[in-house]
Amino acid sequence: xxxxxxxxxxxxxxxxxxxxxxxxxxxxxxxxxxxxxxxxxxxxxxxxxxxxxxxxxxxxxxxxxxxxxxxxxxxxxxxxxxxxxxxxxxxxxxxxxxxxxxxxxxxxxxxxxxxxxxxxxxxxxxxxxxxxxxxxxxxxxxxxxxxxxxxxxxxxxxxxxxxxxxxxxxxxxxxxxxxxxxxxxxxxxxxxxxxxxxxxxxxxxxxxxxxxxxxxxxxxxxxxxxxxxxxxxxxxxxxxxxxxxxxxxxxxxxxxxxxxxxxxxxxxxxxxxxxxxxxxxxxxxxxxxxxxxxxxxxxxxxxxxxxxxxxxxxxxxxxxxxxxxxxxxxxxxxxxxxxxxxxxxxxxxxxxxxxxxxxxxxxxxxxxxxxxxxxxxxxxxxxxxxxxxxxxxxxxxxxxxxxxxxxxxxxxxxxxxxxxxxxxxxxxxxxxxxxxxxxxxxxxxxxxxxxxxxxxxxxxxxxxxxxxxxxxxxxxxxxxxxxxxxxxxxxxxxxxxxxxxxxxxxxxxxxxxxxxxxxxxxxxxxxxxxxxxxxxxxxxxxxxxxxxxxxxxxxxxxxxxxxxxxxxxxxxxxxxxxxxxxxxxxxxxxxxxxxxxxxxxxxxxxxxxxxxxxxxxxxxxxxxxxxxxxxxxxxxxxxxxxxxxxxxxxxxxxxxxxxxxxxxxxxxxxxxxxxxxxxxxxxxxxxxxxxxxxxxxxxxxxxxxxxxxxxxxxxxxxxxxxxxxxxxxxxxxxxxxxxxxxxxxxxxxxxxxxxxxxxxxxxxxxxxxxxxxxxxxxxxxxxxxxxxxxxxxxxxxxxxxxxxxxxxxxxxxxxxxxxxxxx
Numbered sequence: 001x002x003x004x005x006x007x008x009x010x011x012x013x014x015x016x017x018x019x020x021x022x023x024x025x026x027x028x029x030x031x032x033x034x035x036x037x038x039x040x041x042x043x044x045x046x047x048x049x050x051x052x053x054x055x056x057x058x059x060x061x062x063x064x065x066x067x068x069x070x071x072x073x074x075x076x077x078x079x080x081x082x083x084x085x086x087x088x089x090x091x092x093x094x095x096x097x098x099x100x101x102x103x104x105x106x107x108x109x110x111x112x113x114x115x116x117x118x119x120x121x122x123x124x125x126x127x128x129x130x131x132x133x134x135x136x137x138x139x140x141x142x143x144x145x146x147x148x149x150x151x152x153x154x155x156x157x158x159x160x161x162x163x164x165x166x167x168x169x170x171x172x173x174x175x176x177x178x179x180x181x182x183x184x185x186x187x188x189x190x191x192x193x194x195x196x197x198x199x200x201x202x203x204x205x206x207x208x209x210x211x212x213x214x215x216x217x218x219x220x221x222x223x224x225x226x227x228x229x230x231x232x233x234x235x236x237x238x239x240x241x242x243x244x245x246x247x248x249x250x251x252x253x254x255x256x257x258x259x260x261x262x263x264x265x266x267x268x269x270x271x272x273x274x275x276x277x278x279x280x281x282x283x284x285x286x287x288x289x290x291x292x293x294x295x296x297x298x299x300x301x302x303x304x305x306x307x308x309x310x311x312x313x314x315x316x317x318x319x320x321x322x323x324x325x326x327x328x329x330x331x332x333x334x335x336x337x338x339x340x341x342x343x344x345x346x347x348x349x350x351x352x353x354x355x356x357x358x359x360x361x362x363x364x365x366x367x368x369x370x371x372x373x374x375x376x377x378x379x380x381x382x383x384x385x386x387x388x389x390x391x392x393x394x395x396x397x398x399x400x401x402x403x404x405x406x407x408x409x410x411x412x413x414x415x416x417x418x419x420x421x422x423x424x425x426x427x428x429x430x431x432x433x434x435x436x437x438x439x440x441x442x443x444x445x446x447x448x449x450x451x452x453x454x455x456x457x458x459x460x461x462x463x464x465x466x467x468x469x470x471x472x473x474x475x476x477x478x479x480x481x482x483x484x485x486x487x488x489x490x491x492x493x494x495x496x497x498x499x500x501x502x503x504x505x506x507x508x509x510x511x512x513x514x515x516x517x518x519x520x521x522x523x524x525x526x527x528x529x530x531x532x533x534x535x536x537x538x539x540x541x542x543x544x545x546x547x548x549x550x551x552x553x554x555x556x557x558x559x560x561x562x563x564x565x566x567x568x569x570x571x572x573x574x575x576x577x578x579x580x581x582x583x584x585x586x587x588x589x590x591x592x593x594x595x596x597x598x599x600x601x602x603x604x605x606x607x608x609x610x611x612x613x614x615x616x617x618x619x620x621x622x623x624x625x626x627x628x629x630x631x632x633x634x635x636x637x638x639x640x641x642x643x644x645x646x647x648x649x650x651x652x653x654x655x656x657x658x659x660x661x662x663x664x665x666x667x668x669x670x671x672x673x674x675x676x677x678x679x680x681x682x683x684x685x686x687x688x689x690x691x692x693x694x695x696x697x698x699x700x701x702x703x704x705x706x707x708x709x710x711x712x713x714x715x716x717x718x719x720x721x722x723x724x725x726x727x728x729x730x731x732x733x734x735x736x737x738x739x740x741x742x743x744x745x746x747x748x749x750x751x752x753x754x755x756x757x758x759x760x761x762x763x764x765x766x767x768x769x770x771x772x773x774x775x776x777x778x779x780x781x782x783x784x785x786x787x788x789x790x791x792x793x794x795x796x797x798x799x800x801x802x803x804x805x806x807x808x809x810x811x812x813x814x815x816x817x818x819x820x821x822x823x
Contacts, residue, residue, distance in 0.1 A: 564633020
């Protein structure tokens with residue numbers, strides 16, 4: 001029986017090409033994702049290994065500069081230690097003319113030559129204060145003068161820590177290094193970094209030594225005690241890589257979620273293929289039953305045949321996935337991608353996962369068709385008749401299950417929207433979609449019949465014949481449509497969701513940000529006085545209000561950042577109402593009031609620079625900053641801290657971006673280290689992210705849609721084989737070759753259009769519900785639904801149906817009536 005099964009698989013190999021292609025694509029997707037994930041991990045770790053290659057021991061978890069200096073002395077005293085350096089690092093912002101603001105990290109350079117891992121690409125290493133070296137991807141040039149601000153190390157009247165100017169004297173080669181993932185890389189002397197950062201910097205001790213690094217690690221750990229982490233250089237490279245790989249792991253998991261959609265669609269295509277093939281071989285299987293083969297043997301042979309197809313397709317898919325991952329790494333290297341991908345890592349897990357997914361999905365997809373093939377008695381199966389029409393009925397269990405899933409899913413989805421809980425809404429959406437899939441046999445055939453009235457009127461009898469052929473096998477038609485339905489539904493959900501989020505997000509931002517644009521000081525002395533009048537001169541600016549800032553001690557010693565406002569000027573800039581204080585009042589959010597233990601009407605003492613003020617508490621809006629009157633702020637030694645700006649109403653997105661750009665240019669001119677924020681900048685950032693997300697998501701989901709269209713073409717090809725005698729009879733009765741092609745193409749287009757339309761309707765509903773569960777029903781804008789894109793999806797589905805059916809239709813029309821009737 002095994003030899004017979006393998007012989008049948010070889011004889012029907014051509015009919016399995018489409019199914020094998022579907023599983024090959026799905027497996028390649030999975031394997032490529034896993035290989036790229038492991039490649040990224042290996043490449044990042046290898047690039048970081050260079051930083052610790054000469055370090056025998058690394059000490060991490062140091063609290064401050066004092067502890068780092070003391071620990072370094074202890075490490076130097078350990079026998080076997082040759083050299084010690086303390087690496088300091090802090091978040092930094094670099095502002096340079098013509099380059100805008102660059103964000104990244106500033107790192108101190110080791111004095112010991114064998115512990116200095118940086119390689120010069122150009123220039124020299126910094127040797128004095130006011131000198132820096134930058135990463136080779138920074139875009140800065142030797143000799144550039146830049147403003148350097150260590151974020152979090154704010155200046156005050158007693159220190160110059162936090163900001164300064166520096167000259168670029170060197171360029172560090174970071175090609176293929178993970179340090180590029182952290183933004184601009186700045187390097188300077190330890191003394192200069194200490195002067196800029198104060199206590200903000202984090203510290204790490206690296207030591208070179210002789211002997212076994214693990215023994216030296218144990219000796220250093222014994223000298224320092226349990227309060228710090230002591231690792232070898234290779235162990236620290238692994239630990240450091242984890243900080244870079246968190247986002248890549250998330251991306252890998254997201255890609256695997258899209259791969260899962262492709263695998264599900266491939267499973268539906270394979271199940272439909274086996275159902276059609278076994279239906280076409282009914283007489284063959286019946287003959288085997290008549291000569292002694294049991295139903296169990298028939299089912300086993302069919303499953304073995306499926307496993308054979310799965311093994312071959314999965315093996316090819318694994319190779320294709322590895323090849324695709326290799327191509328991505330080469331492209332990333334060629335285009336100088338910031339993520340190092342120079343070490344192709346093919347793990348056993350990726351290979352086994354690909355083989356397992358392909359074989360298991362193929363096997364499971366063949367179980368139901370194999371069982372159905374043995375339900376007909378051998379004598380009934382041997383009856384010489386054309387494939388009979390199936391009843392268009394649905395089992396009661398399937399109907400009940402589908403309705404239950406649809407109702408329950410819709411209920412959970414509605415609750416998620418009402419409660420604005422997106423995870424609950426997602427669960428309800430999945431159950432709703434599953435309910436629609438289960439009810440496919442109830443929904444799809446009537447839709448095909450309804451939509452089929454159009455070609456029946458346009459094409460005439462041939463159109464009616466196409467509709468009849470599609471309805472003759474409702475299970476096959478439903479299965480074919482379901483594969484496409486899944487891909488289109490997910491695509492439409494993401495398209496509608498992204499579009500409606502893009503419309504709802506600005507409204508949410510307006511509620512979160514009180515002003516259109518804000519300019520915030522990030523340097524000593526605050527904002528310059530001549531910045532406000534220059535901002536007011538910008539055409540699209542209608543109001544601007546300067547705010548004073550101070551860090552005060554409130555109540556029982558709580559530190560509180562307050563802003564001093566002029567009620568009239570500030571009110572003119574607001575998009576949402578805030579509780580603006582009068583003289584002698586302090587307006588705080590409910591959260592701040594709880595933290596201070598104060599209620600509305602209480603008196604709160606605040607102090608700064610030796611000045612104490614007793615202010616009456618006013619409860620403001622949630623999330624607002626603490627506000628005091630400008631007179632009280634001046635008394636508390638506040639300095640110009642922020643500038644709130646309102647733009648003209650009714651501006652287009654282009655005008656908003658233009659106004660934002662002009663404000664940013666002015667701020668860079670008068671206050672190079674200032675931060676420009678507000679609702680407009682956030683809106684532009686969100687629009688950019690959503691545009692990229694839309695392209696990426698549609699690109700990834702196109703894999704699932706491609707597999708589904710392969711299924712449509714496969715079904716049509718198998719139908720041509722099954723209905724060969726019928727096609728010959730039609731030709732004998734006078735139907736031309738072009739007419740026969742029209743029938744088959746019309747049938748494929750019907751299935752594709754119905755599946756696409758149903759997927760668009762369901763996806764639109766789920767996309768809108770998802771947005772409502774995040775922003776609320778009040779934030780929805782019906783005009784933001786991309787109707788044109790949705791119509792385009794349906795149109796593309798119909799065109800794809802034509803393409804999928806072209807080859808099978810050509811094959812059917814090629815045979816002469818005599819050849820077809822002789823089968």
